[in-house]
Amino acid sequence: MFERRQPIPIGEAVKKIMEHQLVGVMEQVPIEESYGRFLSGDLVATSDVPHFDRAPYDGFAVRAVDTKESSQNNPTEFEVIDHIGAGMVSNKAVGPNQAVRIMTGAMMPTGTDAVVMFEVAQTHEKNGIPFMTIKRSFKPGENVSFRGEDAKEGEILVKQGTLINPGIQAMLATFGYKNVPVAKKPLIGLFATGTELLEVNENLVPGKIRNSNSHMIAAQIHRVGGAVHYYGKLPDEFDTCFEAVKNALNEVDLLITTGGVSVGDFDYLPAIYEKLGAEVLFNKVAMRPGSVSTVAQYNGKILFGLSGNPSACYVGFELFARPIIRRMLFCEKPHLRKEKAQLEVDFPKANPFTRFVRATVSIESGKLKASPSGLDKSNIIMSLSGANSLMILPGGTRGFEAGTEVDVLLLDDQVGCEWHW
Ligand SMILES: Nc1nc2c(c(=O)[nH]1)N[C@H]1C(S)=C(S)[C@@H](COP(=O)(O)OP(=O)(O)OC[C@H]3O[C@@H](n4cnc5c(N)ncnc54)[C@H](O)[C@@H]3O)O[C@H]1N2
Numbered sequence: 339m340f341e342r343r344q345p346i347p348i349g350e351a352v353k354k355i356m357e358h359q360l361v362g363v364m365e366q367v368p369i370e371e372s373y374g375r376f377l378s379g380d381l382v383a384t385s386d387v388p389h390f391d392r393a394p395y396d397g398f399a400v401r402a403v404d405t406k407e408s409s410q411n412n413p414t415e416f417e418v419i420d421h422i423g424a425g426m427v428s429n430k431a432v433g434p435n436q437a438v439r440i441m442t443g444a445m446m447p448t449g450t451d452a453v454v455m456f457e458v459a460q461t462h463e464k465n466g467i468p469f470m471t472i473k474r475s476f477k478p479g480e481n482v483s484f485r486g487e488d489a490k491e492g493e494i495l496v497k498q499g500t501l502i503n504p505g506i507q508a509m510l511a512t513f514g515y516k517n518v519p520v521a522k523k524p525l526i527g528l529f530a531t532g533t534e535l536l537e538v539n540e541n542l543v544p545g546k547i548r549n550s551n552s553h554m555i556a557a558q559i560h561r562v563g564g565a566v567h568y569y570g571k572l573p574d575e576f577d578t579c580f581e582a583v584k585n586a587l588n589e590v591d592l593l594i595t596t597g598g599v600s601v602g603d604f605d606y607l608p609a610i611y612e613k614l615g616a617e618v619l620f621n622k623v624a625m626r627p628g629s630v631s632t633v634a635q636y637n638g639k640i641l642f643g644l645s646g647n648p649s650a651c652y653v654g655f656e657l658f659a660r661p662i663i664r665r666m667l668f669c670e671k672p673h674l675r676k677e678k679a680q681l682e683v684d685f686p687k688a689n690p691f692t693r694f695v696r697a698t699v700s701i702e703s704g705k706l707k708a709s710p711s712g713l714d715k716s717n718i719i720m721s722l723s724g725a726n727s728l729m730i731l732p733g734g735t736r737g738f739e740a741g742t743e744v745d746v747l748l749l750d751d752q753v754g755c756e757w758h759w
């Protein structure tokens with residue numbers, strides 16, 4: 339018998355998923371492999387940086403007190419008693435009117451507290467002994483890079499769940515992280531269902547299409563920070579699909595299927611969830627596309643039954659699968675970042691449900707502008723390539739005029755959002 343489904347609001351659907359306490363797991367990876375991973379704990383400074391006072395310029399380290407009377411009319415002469423470069427340490431004690439020739443990065447010799455740049459010093463020799471003269475005074479601490487000016491030991495520098503970028507790589511190396519504690523990539527199992535599906539290398543024949551969804555979702559999983567186990571495509575046959583889904587559930591953290599989730603005669607996912615004894619969290623959401631997105635829970639694992647229609651599948655992944663994956667990566671803001679943008683063109687389509695329009699957002703004179711990235715239909719593939727955002731058009735309207743301020747969810751952003759529904 340045909341079953342009429344009850345749509346639930348998007349926020350409620352996302353909340354039902356996020357109520358599941360799937361937690362991240364920590365693993366150590368060599369620093370060389372940590373770029374693009376997520377920190378599993380706060381990054382804390384293990385030492386002061388720099389951990390010694392050092393010269394920020396090439397020149398002469400002096401005692402500021404000796405320069406006090408120095409001026410254009412009253413030059414001060416210093417005996418140069420040592421010569422050090424970065425990595426070298428002078429063991430000379432610097433006394434009154436003595437200086438050490440010092441290069442950028444070298445540790446300040448004992449007793450010195452200012453650096454005279456080469457540009458303001460005149461050098462000469464007397465009986466083979468080097469001297470330098472200056473015609474101005476220096477304050478204590480002038481031209482010194484102080485211990486701890488960059489970071490203080492014990493300081494929390496980067497929060498848990500942050501994506502490791504090149505700057506964080508530099509920090510990790512600075513603090514001696516040969517191995518980096520990162521979030522283990524959640525393993526996401528993936529099936530494409532549909533008797534009509536061909537492999538990428540197969541020729542087109544009437545009634546069949548190439549499977550594009552699994553390639554698209556695999557890329558979306560990578561973009562969000564997860565790992566993919568693609569199990570291949572399945573024909574629309576109940577027993578085959580049931581066995582495949584049941585077995586895969588033992589091997590992965592989350593399972594995504596695409597297709598077979600609506601009310602068609604060969605849409606077997608709902609019956610598979612039933613036979614498994616999985617708890618269906620929802621099977622219809624008040625949104626377009628992706629209204630048929632179905633999510634179930636089985637033994638603490640979440641099964642995402644995403645639509646077969648490519649655009650619906652894409653949107654379903656970003657709204658429902660992304661946040662739980664990001665939470666398993668320890669992110670405090672697991673949802674897509676929401677911003678305001680100005681709609682650039684008329685969007686005349688009326689709709690009872692909230693619409694997520696694949697859109698291109700650009701920045702013009704500091705303002706975000708958004709326009710659809712192609713045809714706005716659930717079965718469309720081509721609009722996805724130009725989509726860097728999902729434009730949210732609330733339901734219950736007759737369409738929207740150019741110039742309207744709309745919400746957009748940014749797809750390439752790494753900052754995220756705590757909750758915005
Ligand atoms: N009577 C009703 N019919 C439909 C409803 C409804 O509410 N009542 N919902 C429609 C909506 S909305 C959507 S979205 C689709 C969802 O269908 P399924 O999720 O069951 O997906 P399929 O039927 O298997 O396939 C739909 C469509 O997508 C193509 N497809 C499937 N897999 C792939 C793939 N891996 N790569 C590329 N394209 C794929 C498939 O060939 C179909 O054309 O149901 C509507 N029907």
Ligand code: MOO
Nearest residue numbers: 628629630650716
């Ligand atoms: O679920 Mo369908 O995506 O509304 O187009």
Ligand SMILES: [Mg+2]
Nearest residue numbers: 598600602605
């Ligand atoms: Mg179907």
